[in-house]
Amino acid sequence: MSHSRWIIFFGLLSLAWVPHAPAATALSPSSEGCLECHGSVHPGIVADWQRSRHAAITTGAAMAVSGLGLKVSGRQVPEPMRDTNVGCAECHTLRPEAHVDSFEHNGYKVHKVVSPEDCAVCHSVEREQYAANIMSAAHGNLAGNALYADMTRTILGTGEIKEQGRIHFAEPDAPTRADGCYYCHGTRLELEGTELRETDMGQLTFPIIKGWPNQGVGRINPDGSRGACTSCHPRHQFSIEVARKPYTCKECHAGPDVPAYKVYEASKHGNIFSSVGGRWNFDHVPWTVGEDFGAPTCAACHMSLVVNADGVVVARRTHQVSDRLPRRIFGLIYAHAQPKSPDTTIIRNKAGLPLPTDLDGTPAAEFLIDGKEAAARLSAMQATCRACHGTSWVRGHFERLDGVVAATNAQVRAATQLMQAIWKKGYAQGSGNGGSLFDEAIERRWNDAWLMYANCIRFSSAMAGGGDYGVFQEGRYHLNKSVMEMADWLKTREAGKN
Amino acid sequence: MSHSRWIIFFGLLSLAWVPHAPAATALSPSSEGCLECHGSVHPGIVADWQRSRHAAITTGAAMAVSGLGLKVSGRQVPEPMRDTNVGCAECHTLRPEAHVDSFEHNGYKVHKVVSPEDCAVCHSVEREQYAANIMSAAHGNLAGNALYADMTRTILGTGEIKEQGRIHFAEPDAPTRADGCYYCHGTRLELEGTELRETDMGQLTFPIIKGWPNQGVGRINPDGSRGACTSCHPRHQFSIEVARKPYTCKECHAGPDVPAYKVYEASKHGNIFSSVGGRWNFDHVPWTVGEDFGAPTCAACHMSLVVNADGVVVARRTHQVSDRLPRRIFGLIYAHAQPKSPDTTIIRNKAGLPLPTDLDGTPAAEFLIDGKEAAARLSAMQATCRACHGTSWVRGHFERLDGVVAATNAQVRAATQLMQAIWKKGYAQGSGNGGSLFDEAIERRWNDAWLMYANCIRFSSAMAGGGDYGVFQEGRYHLNKSVMEMADWLKTREAGKN
């Protein structure tokens, strides 16, 4: 691949490139104290941190970076921290008063759960953006929406067969909740008490935290904050590189309900990343299209600060992912405009249900962004596309997506009408009599149509991810099959009158 | 991994290896003109091209390469082009008379859609081979086959529920077609008109092309040619490396209908590629087995020019993928010998249907290659296997595949007989009365059996991809389940007489 040549030069002077020589560090005495024990107790964590930028540069030096390369957006960094690297103590002893889980540990008030509020001391802009990100509200949006809570119960709960073949799904237990939906949505961490434990260093006291461990995007932390920066910047390297690679997004966006990663992987973009991305630079800030990377990853389109070769900004960094997204194409019965507020529990459709559309697809418009805002977001997204694609390419792509969204909404509407007919005829119970929309076989078939297949088709279109995810791999073949099966089921019921 | 040592040497002379120093380039004035604007307007494209061989060597120098390393098979390259690199203008202004989408652009006749006929100026042999490749006919083979067109309609079209639970599937709209089957099969690009657009460089006129963007393998181009070299050699690096990596094939060969990539990934070959392929050389031409790569990718078995360490040819390069394939194992009801012509719309079975077999599996032999030709193709394939495997290994593998093809065909025949019984009894409509073979739930269950599961089993066998894709992951477990469900459905209908 590499075009290379040998240059011959003369002289007494030679240059040798020495990789991985560490930058000067200035560890705080507190962090040095931590490392004395934890270096041998948890060698993996410590080695990982040693590779981090946190370990390689003092906060003050990081703050002095000028221009777009600046990573420390916070200007309120306490004076003493500016002269040291970000070591263990810098994060794990920050703001002890705010952390109800802080505990006395060898002379320090330490907390296990570092929260976005701690990170915000240095990264305030990112934290603020993230608070406006619907992902930060992922716990409450699920737990606080009666309809979703009911759906969660029918998915996670153990079912007991009752008379006449009806199934009663119990409320799921804590392990199942934490390992199921709330693995990604984030658990609620609560201090339950403390315990005395024998350790290699003698008897020590530790807090007991319910819901731990978890690193879901909407985790409710003991200090009341929401989210976990480590969802995408895994401890303790907290690297930009990892967050920019699609494997991070895949942790929560790979299933048929939201198959973004799988579609990406099968797209032209994903092909190029997989084939030659090993030679790209995932660390440079800002991120120069063409120079640093040759095809977008998830981050490039949705989050990163991207510039062109002249250093001109193509896209501004955002931690509010919907900044470049006009529409929500998954998770609900119909695709619809992005909600205005990250808290979606406030949404009500015409029927009073906490849904962004009616069952016929009509949007609950007052809770959703308007066309002007949608256009602005689309334009922000398209700026990135244009770094590599001409105007007609970009326009063609998004017009096609509009068509696919309309077509999938139409097919889901047909499935929903069929479901409504089934409810009306009494072949399934629906929400009547305290029933659920999600606990009978035929209802689940309807769920499949919109929660799996229509989503998958839209992702395939939105991300130019190609044929298979739009057709045979949980795409249109299956969407239409689910409608055929619903019709077939109804026909059987009609014939049997059972 | 690397065994290395330090060599000490003395003297005043040092050698430094300078990576990525570009080879001498000679850009045409036309291409220099393009770069003036497009370097800043589309930095991603330009940077990608700058990494290409097109940017690194003049056409004349590339033509002067001797032996198996020669990449420019065309001998009719126009004189002026021989002294320059292949820049923007060399491709985008070629053969303006042939491109109905050519437009006046800053003094040049430019066309957006570079076609295989343009590439053929330098790569004539590859283009010729590709024209004989069934993939080049992928658009027409789907659109021009009445049975497939009907199937496409039931997969892509929106279904409306009619009386008695019957569903009417409408003809799919253009966005759905382009994003569904034709994403891989290729759209038909048609000039619709022109438009005046405001750009950073002032008001300019551009063509409007229906079906754009698309890079499917059978795309119908505005110049009438079929295919898109960029399906596998993505713009604007057009690299051999990317085409040789399996991620390229995955763009269209990953779904359950044709799971080649997934099976490969789970095979021993795929394991070795994933584990240590990062150290292989994907650029060398010819490609030396053992030296350049340690296990085959898709390209090695199906397309590439492979030599052994002595430079002896193991397999000749081909862009007609069926050159090494005796059989088609997917996409149709039964596995069967390769069709003779890339245009499969001409095929008729005994019943007059455009299918390569009858419903009972009997091949439409006059349209398919004979045993002698099949043996020659198998032998070409096996030559590659033998570079790493002994004769008994290779024979054992292919005898097993023969057995698996027979067994899957037998199981599909049982499923088809069941389907025919259902049609005969009138429980499903089939093709009678203008009906479809694909639009009822029970028919789709039959489709699953051959279009998904039997395929998947055969790929798993053909590519030694192992247990899961042949058994639990869309394999035999599911094939047999689909037959059980068809029998169960029939039993219910018989009992209910509905």
Added chain:
Amino acid sequence: MSHSRWIIFFGLLSLAWVPHAPAATALSPSSEGCLECHGSVHPGIVADWQRSRHAAITTGAAMAVSGLGLKVSGRQVPEPMRDTNVGCAECHTLRPEAHVDSFEHNGYKVHKVVSPEDCAVCHSVEREQYAANIMSAAHGNLAGNALYADMTRTILGTGEIKEQGRIHFAEPDAPTRADGCYYCHGTRLELEGTELRETDMGQLTFPIIKGWPNQGVGRINPDGSRGACTSCHPRHQFSIEVARKPYTCKECHAGPDVPAYKVYEASKHGNIFSSVGGRWNFDHVPWTVGEDFGAPTCAACHMSLVVNADGVVVARRTHQVSDRLPRRIFGLIYAHAQPKSPDTTIIRNKAGLPLPTDLDGTPAAEFLIDGKEAAARLSAMQATCRACHGTSWVRGHFERLDGVVAATNAQVRAATQLMQAIWKKGYAQGSGNGGSLFDEAIERRWNDAWLMYANCIRFSSAMAGGGDYGVFQEGRYHLNKSVMEMADWLKTREAGKN
């Protein structure tokens, strides 16, 4: 990523790093003889072997390695072999008296199928551990268990439709068996005879071996031994690197029945491996956590010799994978304690069936490890976790897994009760009248519940693999759906009395 600087130094002395300079080798005359022909006949194999440690160091030198880096655990290596590398002849002519497939080949008694007993000459400890590994018994455990054999028949066999919609599944043929279940479980290799073949080197005689090729983990070799070291250390590099990468495990652990690889890939561990694992060292022995690798692969948790930065052992090497596993979470109706013996055909539950639990989930305790042993194995596993995670993290994780195992067992029990009700009412036949538990559509739906979905949920929990595999991707959404469908099916039968 790499922090680097330029060091300027003066003098006449320069150092140049020359990669891939081979270590001194001492090939035996026999192996030199092999290479004379096979170097050109099978260049891929030879080149692969040339990259191996076998080709780079003499056995004697390898035996002289002291401390944890020692790879040759056998002390009975024959004297002559100590002075040479491990070449072709060293393995393929070992113990000719034991190999019934040995054949006369240019003056040597050669056998094609190198068995674990051959490898044991140098790697005796690993071979001994592997013999205690349930994987080594994978062939017999499947073939020798009447219930599994029946299940295999309904999965692999071709079904013929009989009267009243019943399906008769025939015994699967040899190709289907070898390419289906036994691809991973291992075939039985049997000498069938010999043949005379024309080769480039003239007429030669070769053995014909039934069941060849195969590299399944429980392969029955012609010398009577069980297993194939090449399952995980692929020929002819036999590298530790490949075995330590998760792609090796994926060959057999990727389907919905045992989705370990897929879950890993979507976990935080898998993300980190995919994102930055390209810079790790997969060759070092022992394997230093933090230094050599930053997140575990399958091998790190289940098999490898792991040390901390001070060289203290975190986990001992084992080739008996269950050494660190208290429980079996897949493949059977309920999760249960590990069996005591690798031969599971000896197990009988209360009803006399060869199953580790009753149909109600009660364990066949006398055949399974007790709580004390389970605790010891859990503790061995957790030692690896603790290299990067605190005590409360590790405890929280495994308590959650306990809960998930209990919940999935409970849901499977509900499904099984429903199945039993269906059998009792005569709507399905079950094992009565020589029937099968696996050959009717409703039975397969029950199989789905425990063989696919409950497994997948447990893997997702055990490996912290997150939401999707525990919920929407073959997880709880589908487990509960299968129960709903079983109830729905029963309701239809009850109504129709058919």
